[in-house]
Amino acid sequence: MALRYPVDNVKISQGFGSDPSFYKQYGQLGHNGLDIAVPAGTPVYAADDGVVQFEGWGQNSSWMGSIAGICAIIKHRGCQTGYAHLASTVVSKGQTVSKGQVIGYSGATGVVSGPHLHFEVFPLNPNFNNGFAGRIDPMPYINTSKTATADQIKQAYRDILERDADAGGLKHYQAYTIEFVRQDLARSQEKRALDAAKAEAVRVAAERAQEEAARKAEEAKKAADAKKALEAAEKAAREQAAAEAELARIAEEERIARERAEAKAREQAEIAQEAKEVHMATTAEQIKEIGATAQKVLDSNDFTPPISDKTKTIAYFATDIAIIVSSLVFTILAILAYVDAVVAITINTAIGTAMLGIKQTFRLSSKKQ
Ligand SMILES: [Zn+2]
Numbered sequence: 008m009a010l011r012y013p014v015d016n017v018k019i020s021q022g023f024g025s026d027p028s029f030y031k032q033y034g035q036l037g038h039n040g041l042d043i044a045v046p047a048g049t050p051v052y053a054a055d056d057g058v059v060q061f062e063g064w065g066q067n068s069s070w071m072g073s074i075a076g077i078c079a080i081i082k083h084r085g086c087q088t089g090y091a092h093l094a095s096t097v098v099s100k101g102q103t104v105s106k107g108q109v110i111g112y113s114g115a116t117g118v119v120s121g122p123h124l125h126f127e128v129f130p131l132n133p134n135f136n137n138g139f140a141g142r143i144d145p146m147p148y149i150n151t152s153k154t155a156t157a158d159q160i161k162q163a164y165r166d167i168l169e170r171d172a173d174a175g176g177l178k179h180y181q182a183y184t185i186e187f188v189r190q191d192l193a194r195s196q197e198k199r200a201l202d203a204a205k206a207e208a209v210r211v212a213a214e215r216a217q218e219e220a221a222r223k224a225e226e227a228k229k230a231a232d233a234k235k236a237l238e239a240a241e242k243a244a245r246e247q248a249a250a251e252a253e254l255a256r257i258a259e260e261e262r263i264a265r266e267r268a269e270a271k272a273r274e275q276a277e278i279a280q281e282a283k284e285v286h287m288a289t290t291a292e293q294i295k296e297i298g299a300t301a302q303k304v305l306d307s308n309d310f311t312p313p314i315s316d317k318t319k320t321i322a323y324f325a326t327d328i329a330i331i332v333s334s335l336v337f338t339i340l341a342i343l344a345y346v347d348a349v350v351a352i353t354i355n356t357a358i359g360t361a362m363l364g365i366k367q368t369f370r371l372s373s374k375k376q
Contacts, residue, residue, distance in 0.1 A: 010054040010083075010148045011106060012043070013090055013126050014113070020044040020123060023144040036138035040089070040127030041145055047122035049113040051090055053104040054126075054149075057083040062096040062110075065117060070133075070141070075125070076117025079110055082131075086148065091125035092117050275344065282341040282348035289352050290334060293359050297330065300363060322369055326362035333358040 021042035030037050060082045061068045065075030075091035081104060094114025098104060115122040128148060133141030337351035 010086075010088065010128070010145065011052065012149060013051050013054050013088075014043055014045050014049055014124060015052075016045070018044045023142075023146065024139075033140075035140060039139040039142040040091075040125050043124045043126060045113045045122065045124050047094055047112075047114045049124070050109045051093060051111050051113055051124060053081055053106055053108045053110050054088045055081075055083040055106045057081040057088075057104060059098045059100050059102045059104060059110070060087065062098055062100055065091065070129070074118045076119070077111070077114065078117070080129075081110070086131060086143075087129040087133075088145075089125075089127040089129065089142075091127070092119050092123060278344060278348070279342055282338075282344075282351070285348050285352055286338045286341060289355065290338070293330075293334070293355070297327075297359070297363070300366075319369055323366060326365050330359050330362045 019041055021038050023039065023041060024037035027037040030039075058081065060080040061071070062079040063077065064073070065071035065078050066073040068075075068078070068080065070080060071078050071089065071091065075089075077093040077095060078089060078091040079093065079096050079098065080087055080089050090110065092113065092115055093111045094116065096111035098108075098110045104110060113122060113124045126145060127142045128145040129141055130143060135141040137143070334355050337346060337355050340346040341348045341351035
């Protein structure tokens with residue numbers, strides 16, 4: 008198995024295993040590949056026939072890491088080769104490539120101090136604890152006859168300048184700095200996809216939190232509304248019950264007052280009726296009695312007024328008037344309930360008797376004459 012150099016004009020700036028003190032920080036015994044000084048944009052070739060195992064940003068390969076920048080790994084019959092710090096690749100994973108086929112262009116992506124190609128070799132089954140992260144020295148596998156001269160390297164620069172004149176030539180490629188790599192990485196599809204996924208996750212989480220908060224607020228509002236409605240209903244029911252009780256109380260009071268008024272009216276009517284009946288009976292009897300007495304007096308043979316006829320007539324007339332007036336007055340008073348009916352009757356009877364007594368006196372005195 009013989010590999011070819013991955014570029015046409017080779018100037019090795021750093022060999023395998025060099026600078027152990029620097030690589031100690033990476034846990035390695037020294038540089039784990041060949042650094043070939045080439046201007047950015049130099050075509051990079053497959054070192055042998057093989058199949059592309061990986062191409063793209065190194066952080067997406069556990070064998071490479073972000074330090075490698077844009078890189079590629081090709082599997083050959085006896086080993087595997089790696090190409091790092093590329094500006095771009097022109098092959099795809101799984102693609103079969105032949106020795107010397109352009110697989111990409113050199114650049115300064117990843118951790119570099121300037122544009123160069125980092126070329127490395129892995130066995131088919133790398134021992135990643137070999138002190139060089141599984142890499143082995145490429146030199147024993149490479150035909151070293153094609154090392155570049157200084158003139159050849161200058162020519163390579165001129166070729167690239169001419170080829171890429173429209174794109175800014177060398178000036179354009181000098182812009183391949185760490186910052187460029189950072190920006191390129193920031194613009195990379197993987198980064199964009201990752202950022203988009205993160206932003207989406209944040210947005211979804213925020214949306215869910217908002218929905219949850221809105222749902223909880225709605226539930227709380229519903230509960231509060233229900234409580235308020237219940238309280239209002241209870242208050243309305245209490246007020247209704249109180250109003251009904253008040254109405255019932257007023258109705259009862261009215262009923263009692265009405266009954267009392269009716270009872271009072273009935274009582275007064277009964278008293279009046281009774282008084283009227285008693286009075287009428289009494290008056291009829293008195294009149295009858297008076298009439299009988301008067302008749303008796305008139306019928307008696309010895310009726311001779313003891314005093315002058317004129318005086319006698321006036322006296323008799325006065326006693327009759329007194330009886331009638333008193334009888335009328337007390338009857339009216341009794342009807343109007345100013346005086347008890349029995350009292351009125353008693354008084355009437357007394358007055359009637361007194362008057363009859365007076366008349367009798369007149370009669371007796373007239374008899375003596
Ligand atoms: Zn290197």
